[in-house]
Amino acid sequence: MAGLSPEDCALQSMPKASPVKWHLGHVTWFFETFVLSPHVRRYRPYNEAFAHIFNSHFDSLGSRFPRENRGLLSRPSLDDVIAYRARVNEAIVDFLSNRWPLPAGAMDALQLAIQHEQKQQEQILADLKHLWSSNPMRPAYRPMPLQAATAARPLVWFPCAEGLREIGYQGEDFCFDNERPAHRQYVQGFELASRLVTVGEYLDFMDDGGYQRAELWMSDGWSHVRRLGWQAPLYWERQGRKWLQFTLAGQREVDPDEPVCHVSWYEADAYARWAGARLPTEAEWETAANDATQGGNFLESGRLHPSPLSALRADWGPAQLFGDAWEWTSSTHQPYPGYKAQSGPIGEYSSRFMVNQFVLRGGSCATPQSHIRSSYRNFQPPHTRWQFTGIRLARDAR
Amino acid sequence: MAGLSPEDCALQSMPKASPVKWHLGHVTWFFETFVLSPHVRRYRPYNEAFAHIFNSHFDSLGSRFPRENRGLLSRPSLDDVIAYRARVNEAIVDFLSNRWPLPAGAMDALQLAIQHEQKQQEQILADLKHLWSSNPMRPAYRPMPLQAATAARPLVWFPCAEGLREIGYQGEDFCFDNERPAHRQYVQGFELASRLVTVGEYLDFMDDGGYQRAELWMSDGWSHVRRLGWQAPLYWERQGRKWLQFTLAGQREVDPDEPVCHVSWYEADAYARWAGARLPTEAEWETAANDATQGGNFLESGRLHPSPLSALRADWGPAQLFGDAWEWTSSTHQPYPGYKAQSGPIGEYSSRFMVNQFVLRGGSCATPQSHIRSSYRNFQPPHTRWQFTGIRLARDAR
């Protein structure tokens, strides 16, 4: 977060977004609450008020400061939060040095806290981008690394036969509880597109009246289009004949060869219908991803924006499944057969968000690479646009 | 609709409900638009303005009068709409007399229009009940037929083994397009409750703090509970120590042996969690229903309210699967694999409502019996309470 002022870290641009400072306090609180408090003898929380302020949604842990008011908290200041963070870090290091090997429960909690922090890293970037996008001064977080211009290759379809598939996480390492249990699903034959949909393809949809034709849209999606006046992806702005988009490197012209990003599920679904295709189910996506390599344009590239490069590798199967942009699936976020939420507050982590949410797969240009795997299930409501979300097409087997 | 005044038929109690008069005009318009106009040579619509007024949601047929304003239409009067209905009925009879056998397209359209009218019959009762429920004069539509008091039998569980199941409509008769195509699903082993959840069981949930314990609820559901102050099913009202409920026979005390009704998906889901169970998937429900008899407490009984009677037959498998109350499933309303929406306006019938909706199965005490079948998929958003909706429990195989 170099380059961010205290003000950049304190503001909240909408009820669903949070200030950077709050995220920082929240991940710290998460370590404190789930690692230190239960596992370190006589641990005293840093500040009693923080339990109220930095609890996100764990109703079982007591009262919470209202989410939509996080942008009203001028205190604790950024400096206070950084001090909190430093103190908790120390305590964690102490704990690790003195208690090795950790008891199983502590190890699990630590793992979860680390994974949770990775998740928040992406969230911070998405929320900051949203905040800055409305600022007439058009701030930039960092310049975008130079990259040779790359023409997108034509989209091709890779087929996959029908059959019983094993879905869900089967390894021994960490995974979130919604990736479990592994189980069998019968997957019909399907075909998957070789890459993400590009800006150029999406412009064709727009030019063909995509945002004006009710029949392409879910009824709820059409309401959003009309009520909110959607005409293009989020952060796009018309300037004469050109389309500009706001990025974390400032405002720049859209590149037709890049993957389109910041579209809602409604837009992804309408685009797919217009293209004579559909979105993949999460089982289809996972089936394909299990065979794919996991490289891609992640947070580590520093680009913080989708790129056409990863799409070039689609020779033996779909490329670009990981990184660049989260891929909307047609699957709603629901428990897998046999799912059991963990007991205790950690069980609230995702189990209470299994309604009106669609599954997203594969990570984005703002996701830490080590955070992702083929069974990873992200989820968002269908109208969400401020996450780094894109479109992959699928269709029934011919 | 004997016993209803012109005012009863003209009012609209909320944006999602419609006046009885509008329903009557709408089903008439449906016959006119999908049967007469395309298939009767030189057919002239009864009144040009009605295409605008009585179109429900078919964007491809042109402009529509806003749904939330249907209660502002004092004209056409009820008499006008009845005259419209009579005129269109005549034209349909004429058409049938003179064109037998019908061409296939006409036959399909006629079938759809009839099925559509059956659907609206239930909707009229649900909307009327909602309208009257806020009237201090507590109107009654008709007295409830007498029935001997019946004690509910204890709930038992019927197991079903895992395996590939054939789901969806496989017959030759009419079905809605969302029941097709029939296809295979892998269904894990499960158990299904012998009957619907009763009022008495639901009172236990309420007495145990059901509406006060966040951990039992989906996060979205909990927001509804808090924001809207839900404390009991819709139409329930506390009076001293008793709970009264508004029915189409007026206000009466709740009967602990009856199936609970007018609960949202959120409430059904929270109840199931409290009970250590879950809602069935629609595939589970359909698997059980394929083996069940389809008798039950339907519109034809004239009761217009759930009854404990059908639950008594649960000797060889789950009873009460049909009638009494629509059963919320854990499945979202989505296209079956290989689904194709019909072309033309009829394709808008259900295909555009495949987001943020949960599937309901089995029909209710307000559904015409001939309208229902084991593959029938009704759907509603999870906060819906004014339909005749109840709860069936399921759980994983032991």
Added chain:
Amino acid sequence: MAGLSPEDCALQSMPKASPVKWHLGHVTWFFETFVLSPHVRRYRPYNEAFAHIFNSHFDSLGSRFPRENRGLLSRPSLDDVIAYRARVNEAIVDFLSNRWPLPAGAMDALQLAIQHEQKQQEQILADLKHLWSSNPMRPAYRPMPLQAATAARPLVWFPCAEGLREIGYQGEDFCFDNERPAHRQYVQGFELASRLVTVGEYLDFMDDGGYQRAELWMSDGWSHVRRLGWQAPLYWERQGRKWLQFTLAGQREVDPDEPVCHVSWYEADAYARWAGARLPTEAEWETAANDATQGGNFLESGRLHPSPLSALRADWGPAQLFGDAWEWTSSTHQPYPGYKAQSGPIGEYSSRFMVNQFVLRGGSCATPQSHIRSSYRNFQPPHTRWQFTGIRLARDAR
């Protein structure tokens, strides 16, 4: 109310408007509550539920059915309300026949009830017009009486010298409590326009960018213009190059010589500023009206729409002060010095509406002529447009 169907009488087009049937029940309840109940020995109210349903805003009389839900009352039916009315009428006639002369309290209450009913007559027409205006079938209440085309005469200014004026009702007959006490005000010299502003003059304002120029508007008014998209008076609709307006005789082209009507105070104020003038204070208006004849285009003309005719008489002073359209003043509705609200529920009649309301003077084409006098103070919030409201200009003495 000949020609109105039960549906016409039952619907409510917005929270501030009420169904015709409700108005009818309310004026009946007013007679019952303020005349019969207190003054007739052992009087039994017709129906206990009606006290809840037909109470408008008298908090001291107990609970009230919510105003915004009056359009949900399909029961009592129109027939029920007519029967209620007949029964109360009989009781009033009985009372008058047997108790003559009436005790003073009863006489006052009777007077108030009659005046109240006259007020509601205008309200019924305003509410019905609003309801019908959104109906695609464009109903008409009655045809507009023919009238010779009349060219408006040029607007001229009549001066009035400064001095102490006696303001408020000084007679012995009935008046509302907000017209009292008569008292002295110092009125600076001013000039008053000879007639109401015409449609033609208002079109000049519109053509000159009246609805696009922020500097002409109060800040609150400008918010309304932008938020609600006001472009013209209420009920106006552009059709090609013409402006149509909805009237109680159906939709017709606007007549440039007629007084403009259905403008808010914000529009009246902006128009006046544009015209280099201002609205009159109520003291100025009353000073002029005390010298004027009270004839005009009232309810009795059957036109139910402003007319240019009364404006022709402006030879010796301002004309058209009475009838045609209520005249917005620059005065807020506040108690006169020394004002005392009546004790008891009747004291709630206007005393609780003395904030955020502007005074209107002179009556309209929907006001019964005998209801009006020069001291009469009507009042509405500044954004109101569905009353028959027009514009009279004033300016400081030169």
Added chain:
Amino acid sequence: MAGLSPEDCALQSMPKASPVKWHLGHVTWFFETFVLSPHVRRYRPYNEAFAHIFNSHFDSLGSRFPRENRGLLSRPSLDDVIAYRARVNEAIVDFLSNRWPLPAGAMDALQLAIQHEQKQQEQILADLKHLWSSNPMRPAYRPMPLQAATAARPLVWFPCAEGLREIGYQGEDFCFDNERPAHRQYVQGFELASRLVTVGEYLDFMDDGGYQRAELWMSDGWSHVRRLGWQAPLYWERQGRKWLQFTLAGQREVDPDEPVCHVSWYEADAYARWAGARLPTEAEWETAANDATQGGNFLESGRLHPSPLSALRADWGPAQLFGDAWEWTSSTHQPYPGYKAQSGPIGEYSSRFMVNQFVLRGGSCATPQSHIRSSYRNFQPPHTRWQFTGIRLARDAR
């Protein structure tokens, strides 16, 4: 603003409040726009974007960043704004040094800019208090100076005879345009209370059901009470049997001898009715204030909270007319007879806020003393509570 962090200065707690940083930028922009740009040859604005960001409501000066989004502006940072301020200060000093004596227009503009900045000083404190009041950490701006406990003296009434009064600013120095022109009003005989209403008196009103009795309230006020759940003045919080209030020195128990503060006009009006009195008109207040001394508890005392001390001086006439708390009058903010708004953007200063606003008189504990005079007219909508507003009673002459 010593002691404020960048975050304290950047947040916005509600649409009507603004961040401290924005206020600072805005007063700077005001100097730049109205003093430097028109009067300094070849003056180049510091940053073109600031004209958009820091324009408050001057529609005639071009586009404005939306008021309700001022809290989204993390850039310019507090440091940037301080630098802007320093640069403009320098330019002002330069201008004054080189152009003395100033041309009349420049002098007027400079005066207005200084007065404007004084106004904003109070606004900053009111907005900061509102922001901090919702912070669970209960920040304090500065400790409250110690003061001996002071018992309030009994309220007495001072009479004033009826007669023609000269109202409005008659001096030669600066005043806002809404204080002009001076003019005659006929003021009926009245009596004015010797001091502001105290917390103790207000607690009597609360204990007597003040917030539960509809008949004490204006109808609009009652809606606010019910809809927003008002039970006490703003910033009060019940703790067991005590009432606490949030002040700029942190949370502390209420003092019954202090003037009550942070009440809306609706509350002031209801209190007065309950007390058998009324609020004064602004002419009554000004008549009394013209004879009073102007000392009092102003910003300069550093207390930033009302105090009982000034009330002790009421020997020969009403005391505490200046300072402590703004006094709600019963007068709406309207132009005086003969008022002319200044031409140009400065004319927008108060002329466009002459609807739905009540006049407040006398200044508060957050007002700079030199800013106030007996003709000074502050104004706020009647539901406003976050300004330092209190209650003075009046009544008709006996």
